Amino acid sequence: MTPEMHPLRWGDPAAATALPDAARGLVELAFGPLADAAGAAAADTASSLAPSAFDEDLLDRLRAVVGADHVLTDPAVRALHTRGKSTPDLLRARAGDLTDAPDVVVRPADQGEVEALLAVAVEHRLAVVPFGGGTSVTGGLVARRGGFAGVVSLDLVRLDRLVAVDRESMTATLEPGLRGPQAEELLAAHGLTLGHFPQSFEYASIGGFAATRSSGQSSAGYGRFDSLVVGLTVVTPSGVLTLGSAPANAAGPDLRQLVLGSEGTLGVITSVTVRVRRLPAVKVYDGWRWPSFAAGSDAMRTLAQAGLLPTVIRLSDENETAINLADPDSIGAGGDAGCLMVVGHEGEPDAVAAKRAAVAAVLTGLGGTDLGEEPGRAWAHGRFHAPYLRDSLLDVGVLVETLETATFWSNRQRLYDAVRDALVGSLGEGALVLCHVSHVYETGCSLYFTVAARQGEDPLARWAAAKVAASDAMIAAGATITHHHAVGTDHKPWLAREIGPVGVQVLRAVKESLDPTGVLNPGVLIP
Numbered sequence: 001m002t003p004e005m006h007p008l009r010w011g012d013p014a015a016a017t018a019l020p021d022a023a024r025g026l027v028e029l030a031f032g033p034l035a036d037a038a039g040a041a042a043a044d045t046a047s048s049l050a051p052s053a054f055d056e057d058l059l060d061r062l063r064a065v066v067g068a069d070h071v072l073t074d075p076a077v078r079a080l081h082t083r084g085k086s087t088p089d090l091l092r093a094r095a096g097d098l099t100d101a102p103d104v105v106v107r108p109a110d111q112g113e114v115e116a117l118l119a120v121a122v123e124h125r126l127a128v129v130p131f132g133g134g135t136s137v138t139g140g141l142v143a144r145r146g147g148f149a150g151v152v153s154l155d156l157v158r159l160d161r162l163v164a165v166d167r168e169s170m171t172a173t174l175e176p177g178l179r180g181p182q183a184e185e186l187l188a189a190h191g192l193t194l195g196h197f198p199q200s201f202e203y204a205s206i207g208g209f210a211a212t213r214s215s216g217q218s219s220a221g222y223g224r225f226d227s228l229v230v231g232l233t234v235v236t237p238s239g240v241l242t243l244g245s246a247p248a249n250a251a252g253p254d255l256r257q258l259v260l261g262s263e264g265t266l267g268v269i270t271s272v273t274v275r276v277r278r279l280p281a282v283k284v285y286d287g288w289r290w291p292s293f294a295a296g297s298d299a300m301r302t303l304a305q306a307g308l309l310p311t312v313i314r315l316s317d318e319n320e321t322a323i324n325l326a327d328p329d330s331i332g333a334g335g336d337a338g339c340l341m342v343v344g345h346e347g348e349p350d351a352v353a354a355k356r357a358a359v360a361a362v363l364t365g366l367g368g369t370d371l372g373e374e375p376g377r378a379w380a381h382g383r384f385h386a387p388y389l390r391d392s393l394l395d396v397g398v399l400v401e402t403l404e405t406a407t408f409w410s411n412r413q414r415l416y417d418a419v420r421d422a423l424v425g426s427l428g429e430g431a432l433v434l435c436h437v438s439h440v441y442e443t444g445c446s447l448y449f450t451v452a453a454r455q456g457e458d459p460l461a462r463w464a465a466a467k468v469a470a471s472d473a474m475i476a477a478g479a480t481i482t483h484h485h486a487v488g489t490d491h492k493p494w495l496a497r498e499i500g501p502v503g504v505q506v507l508r509a510v511k512e513s514l515d516p517t518g519v520l521n522p523g524v525l526i527p
Helices: 021-031 056-066 075-080 087-094 111-124 180-188 206-212 293-305 318-322 349-365 374-382 386-395 409-427 459-476 492-514
Strands: 104-106 127-131 151-155 162-166 171-174 229-236 239-243 268-275 282-290 312-316 339-347 369-372 398-408 432-437 444-454
Touching: 021 444, 056 104, 056 111, 075 104, 087 386, 087 398, 087 459, 111 127, 111 151, 111 229, 111 268, 127 268, 162 180, 171 180, 171 229, 180 206, 206 268, 282 293, 282 349, 282 374, 293 312, 293 339, 293 349, 293 409, 293 432, 293 444, 318 339, 318 432, 339 349, 339 374, 349 369, 369 374, 386 398, 398 409, 398 459, 409 432, 409 444, 409 459, 444 459, 459 492
Parallel strands: 104 151, 127 151
Antiparallel strands: 162 171, 171 268, 229 239, 229 268, 282 339, 282 369, 312 339, 312 432, 398 444, 432 444
């Protein structure tokens, strides 16, 4: 069973650590003397939570649907369902601000109970926030309260079954409350894998993957989550949508794609049918060095357009290679490191050997230097650890946050320069701006930025200004506001600019049709 996340930090409370002394010294070289971490993020924020706005009669209505044990108003439980895990979310929680906490957490056991709960919400005008793993980093769990009698966190944790496996078609049907590790464990018992491993994997849920168009670190080999989905069941206030009667069709627009990325604003996903693969017999990850980010990016493009993508391919720019924020022991250890690329192959032994040799031949021919397996093994070992380091840095007064975008290959350098310049211009020359590419396509790639700077007197305002500058730069450069973090509340202004007034009109019309009273995650996604 996955442990509950710490209300003021990322992940397993037992895994939280202080910044190592060696790393602290190196970080001080970049930012000067650091704050004392003693007692950081240790406040009992739940004790300051306002009482639930729900009276006993309304709570009894909810209890009649799911049972008394699954209608929770305990402050500690409500605190755990407040916002997500972005840096601003954590800074607010650490400051004792839990004003966005739901009034009640309700845990249905099946689709019928979800339908009944939505009926109660419509009748009593209750805002409903579908909740999976709580890993949102864009304000996707912050419902607008205005005009509603209260906020319900609809925690899908009890919808946690592997419903069906079709080995002939190589599909599996999963319930939305399954966390990433649980889903992989259940599939592994059948010799199968989903192959979806975002950095949030240890806590994020199947429903969350679908609702946010998640993309995992093995996307080059397995695909983005939305490309894996072949069917969905979605409960809306207007009725139930059952989508996916075939792997592909020409029966009008694909409504599956309307639900994917909808962030709980159009309906509650109660099952997801996905394409699965056989568990790989072999996994091998190699490191490659490139003289520049541009040269490494060109190599990625060559592989993508030649149909030679490995399972994993990730390229760090010069700064991220030299100052690896995902590994405390290597901060500041860079030197003339160039740019590190991690290339991973998974599958049957003969197929892996053949693909690995073909990829190596191309990369060598393009000027890459083979560094062997050690860099790849190190990356694979620590690939879910970065958020814990983020917390350790927040403890000592360093602001660390991420943002991401995507564009076409011909626009990559322009976008990279524009976002970097915007971040440095807002945060000052002392800021560290790192970048990597970890999702590639024949036509383009993502850019994922990590930013570190002194928190200053008002870190929330400091980051908000930098976020605006970077987001403006993305849209001005003709890129998307998000490749896989979703929209939430944080990206709404830029979504409207990205899709234009007609696109906004379409989203609002669909929302009105499926959720006419607007109870589903109000204020999120829809401009």
